[in-house]
Amino acid sequence: MDVLTTTAMTAVTVDLAATPVRELNAALHAPAPAPRWRVTHPAGAHNVAVGIDAPVAVQIDGPVGYYCAGMNQQADVLVRGNAGTGLAENVMSGSVRVTGSASQSVAASGCGGLVVVDGDTGARCGIALRGADVVVGGSVGHMSAFMAQSGRIVVCGDAGHSLGDSIYEARLYVRGAVASLGTDCVEKPMRDEHRAELAGLLARAGRDDDPALFRRYGSARRLYHFDSANHAAY
Amino acid sequence: MCGIAALQVRDPALRPRLGALMAEMTCRLVDRGPDAAGIAVYDAPELLPAGWSAVSVLDPGEAGWRDSVSAALGSEVDVRLFGPTAVLRARATTAALAGAVRSAAPELTRIGRGAHAVTLKGVGLAEELTEAFGIGAMGGTQAIAHTRMATESAVVASGSHPFSVDDDLCLVHNGSFSNHASVRRTLRRQGVDFDSENDSEVAARFIGHRMTAGDTLTEALDRVVAVFDGFYTLVVTTADTLAVLRDPIACKPAIVAETPAWVAVASEYRALAELPSVETARIFEPEPGRVYTWTS
Numbered sequence: 209m210d211v212l213t214t215t216a217m218t219a220v221t222v223d224l225a226a227t228p229v230r231e232l233n234a235a236l237h238a239p240a241p242a243p244r245w246r247v248t249h250p251a252g253a254h255n256v257a258v259g260i261d262a263p264v265a266v267q268i269d270g271p272v273g274y275y276c277a278g279m280n281q282q283a284d285v286l287v288r289g290n291a292g293t294g295l296a297e298n299v300m301s302g303s304v305r306v307t308g309s310a311s312q313s314v315a316a317s318g319c320g321g322l323v324v325v326d327g328d329t330g331a332r333c334g335i336a337l338r339g340a341d342v343v344v345g346g347s348v349g350h351m352s353a354f355m356a357q358s359g360r361i362v363v364c365g366d367a368g369h370s371l372g373d374s375i376y377e378a379r380l381y382v383r384g385a386v387a388s389l390g391t392d393c394v395e396k397p398m399r400d401e402h403r404a405e406l407a408g409l410l411a412r413a414g415r416d417d418d419p420a421l422f423r424r425y426g427s428a429r430r431l432y433h434f435d436s437a438n439h440a441a442y
Numbered sequence: 443m444c445g446i447a448a449l450q451v452r453d454p455a456l457r458p459r460l461g462a463l464m465a466e467m468t469c470r471l472v473d474r475g476p477d478a479a480g481i482a483v484y485d486a487p488e489l490l491p492a493g494w495s496a497v498s499v500l501d502p503g504e505a506g507w508r509d510s511v512s513a514a515l516g517s518e519v520d521v522r523l524f525g526p527t528a529v530l531r532a533r534a535t536t537a538a539l540a541g542a543v544r545s546a547a548p549e550l551t552r553i554g555r556g557a558h559a560v561t562l563k564g565v566g567l568a569e570e571l572t573e574a575f576g577i578g579a580m581g582g583t584q585a586i587a588h589t590r591m592a593t594e595s596a597v598v599a600s601g602s603h604p605f606s607v608d609d610d611l612c613l614v615h616n617g618s619f620s621n622h623a624s625v626r627r628t629l630r631r632q633g634v635d636f637d638s639e640n641d642s643e644v645a646a647r648f649i650g651h652r653m654t655a656g657d658t659l660t661e662a663l664d665r666v667v668a669v670f671d672g673f674y675t676l677v678v679t680t681a682d683t684l685a686v687l688r689d690p691i692a693c694k695p696a697i698v699a700e701t702p703a704w705v706a707v708a709s710e711y712r713a714l715a716e717l718p719s720v721e722t723a724r725i726f727e728p729e730p731g732r733v734y735t736w737t738s
């Protein structure tokens with residue numbers, strides 16, 4: 209399964225009130241790390257559980273700062289709290305879940321894996337997304353999916369201004385209101401294949417929202433080529 | 443970078459701990475701004491009793507300015523040293539004390555004035571400065587602090603925040619303004635004087651100028667959005683109000699936490715992590731371009 213549901217019973221516990229983040233990350237980067245980890249007292253620390261490349265489950269009890277679970281590969285990281293800027297930046301695979309809200313640039317340039325935020329996100333959620341999937345239970349801020357190339361973003365709440373500005377081929381599903389669409393982002397019809405894709409994403413995120421209530425947005429592909437009518441502007 | 447922190451205490455029982463809580467918040471942001479730091483504390487009873495006013499100056503030296511300021515004011519001026527900051531206090535209105543300092547000791551660099559707020563600033567790490575200032579032992583109603591990573595102007599104490607340019611009006615800024623020179627020229631033509639080449643001082647002067655002309659704090663901050671170009675999270679305090687404003691694209695961070703006992707604003711959650719009952723606080727990021735205020 210994508211999303212961590214581990215119990216802490218058998219986990220290696222690391223208390224960040226007593227242990228530097230570098231030590232935690234070095235232990236997670238060691239060859240053949242223990243399969244289950246529990247991190248306590250993060251207190252908004254930056255760079256918690258970054259750069260993991262192993263099939264481990266990490267549960268973080270409390271709020272984290274910037275770049276939590278950045279560059280994640282294979283691991284399932286669960287934050288029981290809020291997250292700062294750059295959650296799961298450049299995520300490659302595995303899953304990252306935040307039970308609270310996350311700040312800006314969630315999953316920025318993420319290549320693969322699943323990122324779930326149960327609450328809201330700040331601006332630029334899924335900026336430059338390159339293949340990861342993002343599911344947000346609440347709303348996303350402005351300029352979300354900016355220049356997103358591939359992957360899927362699901363927003364169960366509302367989207368801020370300029371959603372999908374300069375988007376390439378990422379697919380966006382929004383249940384609530386969109387404040388405005390960015391340049392070259394348009395609403396597109398929801399066909400059966402999209403409803404099925406959306407249902408799968410919602411199920412992987414552990415959500416029961418009705419796919420029929422979402423709208424789909426994507427690229428109008430008008431920015432792909434130079435337009436001779438605009439030659440004077442180039 | 444730069445780190446900002448502000449705390450307004452709603453529960454009177456918490457007021458004696460204001461300084462200790464603010465020192466903790468400020469020191470947790472030191473790696474956002476290791477060059478310099480400053481803090482303004484409101485209504486600290488031991489620092490500024492009711493009926494008194496304070497004017498803060500930087501590195502005043504040993505000259506005979508104290509006697510000349512007292513003579514100009516017509517009453518005794520008390521002086522307390524906090525690291526590089528000297529706080530001149532008197533039983534007088536802020537205008538009278540500030541006027542006496544300006545006329546009798548124009549060579550002094552004035553960094554703050556008010557009947558509620560006392561501004562302290564210096565160069566160096568927040569840990570060292572809050573210790574030197576004795577912040578941890580101070581009580582009060584609200585406080586505003588800054589840890590500076592210098593970008594637009596030199597690492598000197600006069601470039602440290604908060605900028606307090608009008609009675610009890612303090613501003614801290616994370617970011618940089620790209621049109622501050624133009625706005626400074628405009629304000630100078632309207633008779634506004636400046637103490638530094640710092641871009642953030644321009645915003646403080648602008649807000650003070652607008653409020654003197656009759657704007658509310660919210661109106662003045664809405665004008666900031668219209669006039670200033672650049673990146674900013676601003677926290678501004680007046681005698682009884684705390685305000686926060688982020689630029690329209692939310693380039694710089696801010697987080698607000700609110701409980702029945704206090705409201706706090708900071709660059710990052712880290713700064714809030716030790717506040718009492720923070721786990722029960724309503725926590726949110728201010729929306730871009732929107733002015734938020736809280737009045738004690």
